[in-house]
Each structure stands twice: as C-alpha cells, then as structure tokens.
Amino acid sequence: MTYLLNSTTVHNYFMQTFPNCRKNHSPVKKTIRIHPKDNVQVALQDLQAGTVIHEEGQTIAVIQDVPAKHKFALEDLKPGDKVFMYGVVVGTAKSAIKKGGIIGTHNVGHATEDFGQKTKAANWIAPEVSRFLNKTFMGYHRSDGQVGTANYWLVVPLVFCENRNVDVIRDAFEKELGYDKPNPFRTMVRQMSEALRKGKVEEIGTFAGDDDTFQASERIFSNIDGIKFLTHDGGCGGTRQDSEALCQLIAGYIHHPNVAGATVLSLGCQHAQASILREKLAKLPLAKEKEIIILEQQKEGTERQLLTEAIKKTFLALVKANENKRQPATLDKLTVGLECGGSDGFSGISANPAVGHASDLVVALGGKTILSEFPELCGVEQELIDRCVSDTVSERFSHLMKVYAAAAEAVGSGFDMNPSPGNIKDGLITDAMKSAGAAKKGGTSPVADVLDYGEYIQKPGLNLLCTPGNDVESTTAMAGSGANIILFTTGLGTPTGNPVAPVIKISSNSVLAKRMPDIIDLDTGPIIRGEKDIAQMGEEILELIIAVASGEVVTKATALGQDDFIPWKRGVSL
Incomplete structure (x- = not known):
C-alpha cells in the first residue's frame, strides 16, 4: 500500500472521481456525463423533449421529457446492451432505446459485472491535509485510548421482555435530570381537550402545537450529554445466533467511546444470557473506568425491587461518570x-x-x-x-x-x-x-x-x-x-x-x-x-x-x- 501526498491532489481527486466534470465557477450545466465510459447522461434540471445537448463534439437531441435526476441514452441501445454509469455496468436494456430517450424500469433491468480476485495494488494519492494537521476536537478521553464525541449512559435490555422496565426508568430519570425534550404537541392536545370539554368542537382544528410553556429541569450532571434508553424486539424467540449477535452488538455499544457506562436489564431465562454479554465484553479492551450494572429480574424478585436497585445504582454511577470532561x-x-x-x-x-x-x-x-x-x-x-x-x-x-x-x-x-x-x-x-x-x-x-x-x-x-x-x-x-x-x-x-x-x-x-x-x-x-x-x-x-x-x-x-x-x-x- 502506498500513500502519497501532493499539493495538487484536491484537483486530482475531483478529476479522478468525476473525470468528465469541471471545477466550480463554470456556467450551470443542464446535464452531466459522470465517466467517459458512460453511455447515459444525468439531467441536472428538467429537460423538455427537443432540448439539444452538446457532449464532447456530438450533439444529442433529447427525444422525451427527462425529469431532473433521471438519465437519457447517449447512443442507440439494443435489447441486451449494457448500460454504463460511473464507468461500471449498472443495467441492461430490456428493449430498444433510442439515442436521447429516457431510461427507466420499463426499459432497463438490473445487471452487474462479475468480480473475482484482487488484480492490482492498492496505491493511493492522499488528499492535501495541511490545513487540518494542527486541528483538534474537544472529546471525552477513555483509558482504553478511545475518545468520545459525547458522554452518554446506556440503559439497555438483553431481551424484549424488559422493554417496559427500561421505559419506567426512562420516565423516572429524563425529566428529573434535565434530559426531557420539549413536545409542542402536548400543549396542542391539552388545548383540543379543553375545547372539547367546553363544547367548542369548531376550535379543535385551529390549534397548531406550540409549547411555549415547556421548561426543562436544570441538568444535575453537566458533563453527561444524556441517558440513552435502547429497546428492541430481540434476545429470545429467534435463533441462538441472533441472540449471540445481539450480545455482541450491545457489547460494542458499551465499549463505544461515547458511552460512559451501562445499566443492563435481563429477565433470566432468555437466549441472550448475561453470561454471553460478559464473554463478548471480555474480548474488548474495555476502559477501566466504565461501570456496567447487570441486573436479572428473576433473581431480584418483584419489578419494584428490580427497578429500585437499577435506579439507585445507575444514579450513583452517573455521579462518577460526570467527572469526565472534554479535552x-x-x-x-x-x-x-x-x-x-x-x-x-x-x-x-x-x-x-x-x-x-x-x-x-x-x-x-x-x-x-x-x-x-x-x-x-x-x-x-x-x-x-x-x-x-x-x-x-x-x-x-x-x-x-x-x-x-x-x-x-x-x-x-x-x-x-x-x-x-x-x-x-x-x-x-x-x-x-x-x-x-x-x-x-x-x-x-x-x-x-x-x-x-x-x-x-x-x-x-x-x-x-x-x-x-x-x-x-x-x-x-x-x-x-x-x-x-x-x-x-x-x-x-x-x-x-x-x-x-x-x-x-x-x-x-x-x-x-x-x-x-x-x-x-x-x-x-x-x-x-x-x-x-x-x-x-x-x-x-x-x-x-x-x-x-x-x-x-x-x-x-x-x-x-x-x-x-x-x-x-x-x-x-x-
């Protein structure tokens, strides 16, 4: 693999990506042929039948209306002929297409070229990056070397049976900790309800969802961007492979640099076992400061006991996670x-x-x-x-x-x-x-x-x-x-x-x-x-x-x- 830096690479990149394009400040074009190999052209604006396009020495009269974003043929195409865009095969003609005629699902079908083994080295001319070399972003550093662009706490179930409990925790935390978002439609529904109670049904259609009364609670944790509650319909009832994949995905989210820690709710009897999640986590270089709270409902007893334990432990973990600041x-x-x-x-x-x-x-x-x-x-x-x-x-x-x-x-x-x-x-x-x-x-x-x-x-x-x-x-x-x-x-x-x-x-x-x-x-x-x-x-x-x-x-x-x-x-x- 070769990396080459060159002062002209911005221009070269543009020409490499779209060799038939020109740089900016040219007159607005009506069409674009993306690659020299292409036998269709893209309309950049609506074209009426009869519009004449000049393309690299040839004149093409559009014979049908072509809406912007659609394509027309640059040559006569017979049934079975390949259609090229971006320099590759993107379809075949299902019927004869006249030069200047629009292409669509009625006359072009899906087709691709075969692929095989690697045929050449991955050489690359990298773009000029000097203006960005000394730039930084303000992120949350983790002890595993990753840097987050945000700092979130996760609450996630291992199985869909725990979705309601996740929602109960959400209801308890979001507004009280200042993460609730305005909902202009609350006011709208309240206004419509009041109109109905007063018998003023004709006024119901006049309300338009404007919540000027919303006032978020002050955030207690200034360095935590939010608590994210993930619900899903997996964890049991499907294949064991899907449950394994779910645990691996959740492990990836917990390991994610934007995540400070997680509260995980398990029922206990599902395919996606807490032990599987722990195995997946053990294979990742998890940041040592991340706390992972895993609670199992069938061990905790009542829902009230489960939720009480989850909320207490999560709140105390948030206190610690809030110590991390952007650097x-x-x-x-x-x-x-x-x-x-x-x-x-x-x-x-x-x-x-x-x-x-x-x-x-x-x-x-x-x-x-x-x-x-x-x-x-x-x-x-x-x-x-x-x-x-x-x-x-x-x-x-x-x-x-x-x-x-x-x-x-x-x-x-x-x-x-x-x-x-x-x-x-x-x-x-x-x-x-x-x-x-x-x-x-x-x-x-x-x-x-x-x-x-x-x-x-x-x-x-x-x-x-x-x-x-x-x-x-x-x-x-x-x-x-x-x-x-x-x-x-x-x-x-x-x-x-x-x-x-x-x-x-x-x-x-x-x-x-x-x-x-x-x-x-x-x-x-x-x-x-x-x-x-x-x-x-x-x-x-x-x-x-x-x-x-x-x-x-x-x-x-x-x-x-x-x-x-x-x-x-x-x-x-x-």
Whole structure:
C-alpha cells in the first residue's frame, strides 16, 4: 500500500472521481456525463423533449421529457446492451432505446459485472491535509485510548421482555435530570381537550402545537450529554445466533467511546444470557473506568425491587461518570461512519462523493472510517477488491458479499430488489446504479479491513462493514462497531439518528434542504449548481465533523431525540 501526498491532489481527486466534470465557477450545466465510459447522461434540471445537448463534439437531441435526476441514452441501445454509469455496468436494456430517450424500469433491468480476485495494488494519492494537521476536537478521553464525541449512559435490555422496565426508568430519570425534550404537541392536545370539554368542537382544528410553556429541569450532571434508553424486539424467540449477535452488538455499544457506562436489564431465562454479554465484553479492551450494572429480574424478585436497585445504582454511577470532561484530541481519534438513505439521482454526484472526500481526509489524518450497506455495494465489488490492502482482506469481502447475496436469494429477495419506490421515482432505477453512487461515500482510499456484523473496528483507514441496506439497521451496526460520528447523506429526506453517535445529515440537493430544514445539517446542492466542487464540500464536512465532535454544534437528529436502534436479525424466528 502506498500513500502519497501532493499539493495538487484536491484537483486530482475531483478529476479522478468525476473525470468528465469541471471545477466550480463554470456556467450551470443542464446535464452531466459522470465517466467517459458512460453511455447515459444525468439531467441536472428538467429537460423538455427537443432540448439539444452538446457532449464532447456530438450533439444529442433529447427525444422525451427527462425529469431532473433521471438519465437519457447517449447512443442507440439494443435489447441486451449494457448500460454504463460511473464507468461500471449498472443495467441492461430490456428493449430498444433510442439515442436521447429516457431510461427507466420499463426499459432497463438490473445487471452487474462479475468480480473475482484482487488484480492490482492498492496505491493511493492522499488528499492535501495541511490545513487540518494542527486541528483538534474537544472529546471525552477513555483509558482504553478511545475518545468520545459525547458522554452518554446506556440503559439497555438483553431481551424484549424488559422493554417496559427500561421505559419506567426512562420516565423516572429524563425529566428529573434535565434530559426531557420539549413536545409542542402536548400543549396542542391539552388545548383540543379543553375545547372539547367546553363544547367548542369548531376550535379543535385551529390549534397548531406550540409549547411555549415547556421548561426543562436544570441538568444535575453537566458533563453527561444524556441517558440513552435502547429497546428492541430481540434476545429470545429467534435463533441462538441472533441472540449471540445481539450480545455482541450491545457489547460494542458499551465499549463505544461515547458511552460512559451501562445499566443492563435481563429477565433470566432468555437466549441472550448475561453470561454471553460478559464473554463478548471480555474480548474488548474495555476502559477501566466504565461501570456496567447487570441486573436479572428473576433473581431480584418483584419489578419494584428490580427497578429500585437499577435506579439507585445507575444514579450513583452517573455521579462518577460526570467527572469526565472534554479535552483536546487529535483528529486521528475520529471514527466516522458513512451512510446514505432516501437516496436520489443526485446522491452519487454531490453528497456521496463529498462525503467520500471527507472520508479520505480523515484517513489521511490517521483516523478510521466505516462504509457499510453491502447490498448497496453490488456491482462495484471488483473496484473495492482492488482497493483492499491485501488478498486476505479482499477475500473476506468477496466471501461476505457472496454469502449475503445467496442468503437474500434463498428467500426470494436478491440485491436487484434493493431500490425503494422513492429511489426509483427519483432516478435510481437499478440496485447497481444505486450502488455505484453509494460507494462514492468511501472515497478513493485503500480498504484497510473488512468487518462482519458486530465486529469492532481496529485498523485505521477505510473499513467495510457487513450490514443490510436498511438505514437504521446499518447505522445501529456502525455505532456498535465504534463510529463516534456518522455522516448520513439523503436526497429524499430521512430523520434517522442514533442513540450514541451524532448523525450529521447531508442533503444531495438544495430543494430538500429548504423543504426539510429541521433534519438537514449541511447542503451539497452547490455542487449540482457548479458553485462548489467536491473537494470544497468535503472540507466543509470535515469542519462540521470537528464542531459536532467538540459539542459546539448539535446535529438536527440529536436535537430531535432521533435515537433509532434496530439490531439486524439474520435468522428466522423459532
């Protein structure tokens, strides 16, 4: 593996990622051909039939209306012809497509190229990082060497039977300790109820949820960012493998640098035994200052006894955890998850490659990044295999991809079924097309390691993590593998967050950012308009990462309390 620093690498990165693009400050383009090998072009704005496009010496007349984010053919395509985007196969023509004609699910089907062994060395020209070399973030240092971007306490059940008890603890703690969040709809319901009591039914439709009366209690623990209550539907009733995986995931959350300690509730008779959790924890270099409280209801007796013990012990542990304060940390202590959800036809052109450049910056600074969602790497396997630092790493990636694909096909759900209706409506018509754009989140750096679900990250650099494409299952897994910040790109808008890792939401287009400002943290729409390039936006993303990691900026997902947690169940229910 070779790492080369060069003063011109920001420009080179842009041209390497999108060789047919130009840098900023050029006239607004109507279309973009992403790679010279592509035989389709992307509409950057709505195109009417008859619109003439000039593309590298040839003139193309669009013969049908093409909405923004969708694609049209640059040449006549016969049935069976391959469709190329991002320089790779993303589909085949199901019927004849005229030059200038729109492509869609009606005339293009999913297709990918085969992948095999590693064919070349993972050489890399790293981006220029001099402006970030002396920068730090203010984080929570752990004795195991990790640094948190937040300081949370966890309350988590080993089995769904304990979910209600977790909720009771939540009700006891959140408001009294100052972690309760405003709910404007409480006032709205109260106003409607009062109107109904007074017989003024006609007034009910006039109330609009404005809670000016909310006043949070003063926080007793100033250095604890919150208590996170994780509930789930696992731990028993499924396969033993799923229960093992759940324990490993929970162990990863407890080991997480953003977690000060945990209260774990067990029923006692379930598959996900406390002994299994302890075994998983013993394999991790757990910070010595972390306290883990494990209580079993069938041993404690009544629910009241269980809850009394849990609340007392948790409160005393919070007193100790509150002693940790933010201190400067170098950027190599960042572990950044790379996620996309609610993607559109612009995601792979703006937000994803901008995140990819931010990933390359973090890697060049000695940090770690995690690219997950294996169904959305379908079609770009060979590129990633060739970027692996060794045959061992590449073979593991190939093996996990093949096993996952076979398992999906066995239940009648191959990777080709991945695009959602929203994806298709906004221009991502095949899984391979979606994957080619999604993979841009991983930038261009070598693949340092490949992790199976639940494994904790160890090696600096870009890591691939086997997860589903499901947004929440994927972000849940990335946090469980150690991501202390998650970048989440979206073209359609999704509120997904995580209980312990701040999630920075990045829009692929400005229309979304303006329509849903309550969930979007950063807009990469300027790339589409030609106002900024990928490298500039990538550096802006890294600056935002530093601010969030320091507690200076609260992400929209965190502010909304979007604490999504869904463990992946690979097996069947028994």
